[in-house]
Amino acid sequence: MNLMSSTGQFGPEVCLGVDVGGSSIKAGLVDRDGKVVASAVAPTPIGPDAAVETIAQLFDELLREGRVARSGVVGAGIGTPGPLSPSKGVIYRCANLEGWIDVPIRDLVSRRLGLPVVFDNDGNLAAFGEYWAGAGGRGGDMIALTLGTGVGCGIILDGRILHGHFENAAEVGHLIVERDGRSCPCGQRGCLEQYASAAGLTKRVRDAVAAGAASRLGDGSGRQIDEITSRSIAEAAREGDALCARLWRDACEYLAIACVNLQHVVNPATIVLGGGLAEAGDILLDGVREAFLRHRWRLADDFPVIRRAVLGYDAGMIGAAGWAWADR
Ligand SMILES: [Zn+2]
CATH class of the missing domain: 3.30.420.40 (ATPase, nucleotide binding domain)
Known part of the structure; x- marks a missing residue:
């Protein structure tokens, strides 16, 4: 689907999806039908601040690779291992992510990217992916x-x-x-x-x-x-x-x-x-x-x-x- 974005450029409207794992961060731009327009992966750096920077770099890379206008990105979702609170946007701690304790990851990413961000645990989001665009x-x-x-x-x-x-x-x-x-x-x-x-x-x-x-x-x-x-x-x-x-x-x-x-x-x-x-x-x-x-x-x-x-x-x-x- 090609829509005129607010800057006047033609391009797909997409959401950014980010999956933060213990060893890698996977990110992609996905259109409203569930089609992946561009995807990229990077090693997970140590600590949440560095991870937010990595997400921002991946985002820039995806915009270039997918030829998507910045204004065509309407929102972002991010998943991490738990325990965490989707409603508060906070990851409490995680065995696989060293140095992540009580991190308000949703707001950190939202501020850095200038996008509305939803946050949830990786198991829930993997399930939602299968429901939305996979086996479900x-x-x-x-x-x-x-x-x-x-x-x-x-x-x-x-x-x-x-x-x-x-x-x-x-x-x-x-x-x-x-x-x-x-x-x-x-x-x-x-x-x-x-x-x-x-x-x-x-x-x-x-x-x-x-x-x-x-x-x-x-x-x-x-x-x-x-x-x-x-x-x-x-x-x-x-x-x-x-x-x-x-x-x-x-x-x-x-x-x-x-x-x-x-x-x-x-x-x-x-x-x-x-x-x-x-x-x-x-x-x-x-x-x-x-x-x-x-x-x-x-x-x-x-x-x-x-x-x-x-x-x-x-x-x-x-x-x-x-x-x-x-x-x-
Ligand atoms: Zn058990």
């Missing part, structure tokens, strides 16, 4: 799970991100799926992400191998154990390694239980699975779907479609821009 297809209420270091999640209800009274809704990675189960750094035991995140599953396999369980992935030597990844686990499981196949099935089983529980609370049209574990493809999706069918209730046919995320690592950036569009 704006087709009704949707939950997205990102199976990476933890289990990131976002819940989209009536086209809006669900935040909850304490702004910590959708912490699905900390649903307790096993009573007195594996301990989680959050202080609980038996959290979903200890079993079904890429990192949680990898740790489970490493612990089992270190304890002497037979697997082609290790003879118990430390070096081999360190080389075990969610990708090598998926490959071994597919090729019949008993330990990997069992713990992979377990991960699918716990995910399915979480999906059934979420179905009863939220009743979504779609549950989208993304992140490192989902990269394994059918072995994850088929496993979760099969376990879901076994665990589901029989009182109604109110089952979500379970499908794979499609936006990959761009989901957070696209969702940040989409949330800025939704805010208008």
Whole structure:
């Protein structure tokens, strides 16, 4: 869509989306249909002030690359890891971002760029991205799970991100799926992400191998154990390694239980699975779907479609821009 901007130049109207991660900052200009006009990435510098400067530099670069007039940018969205407050625009602290304590990031970026800015956590925005321009297809209420270091999640209800009274809704990675189960750094035991995140599953396999369980992935030597990844686990499981196949099935089983529980609370049209574990493809999706069918209730046919995320690592950036569009 080409619109006359207020400076008289022709160009697309876009929102800026920014996804701040522990190792990189990804930014993009996205039009109101969800199309990425330009995107760029830079390493995350140390400290929030330097990060705001990096965002400003990326913004300039994107305007040039996308041939977008400054006046054609109507808003910005920014996502970071939490804990944080979307309503206050403050990131409280983050394990992956050193030196970020009680940072009013929304206002810092807004002042630096001269744009209205919306702010939210990266899991929520990745989910909104999939809803707005990805696997959700704006087709009704949707939950997205990102199976990476933890289990990131976002819940989209009536086209809006669900935040909850304490702004910590959708912490699905900390649903307790096993009573007195594996301990989680959050202080609980038996959290979903200890079993079904890429990192949680990898740790489970490493612990089992270190304890002497037979697997082609290790003879118990430390070096081999360190080389075990969610990708090598998926490959071994597919090729019949008993330990990997069992713990992979377990991960699918716990995910399915979480999906059934979420179905009863939220009743979504779609549950989208993304992140490192989902990269394994059918072995994850088929496993979760099969376990879901076994665990589901029989009182109604109110089952979500379970499908794979499609936006990959761009989901957070696209969702940040989409949330800025939704805010208008
Ligand atoms: Zn936990």
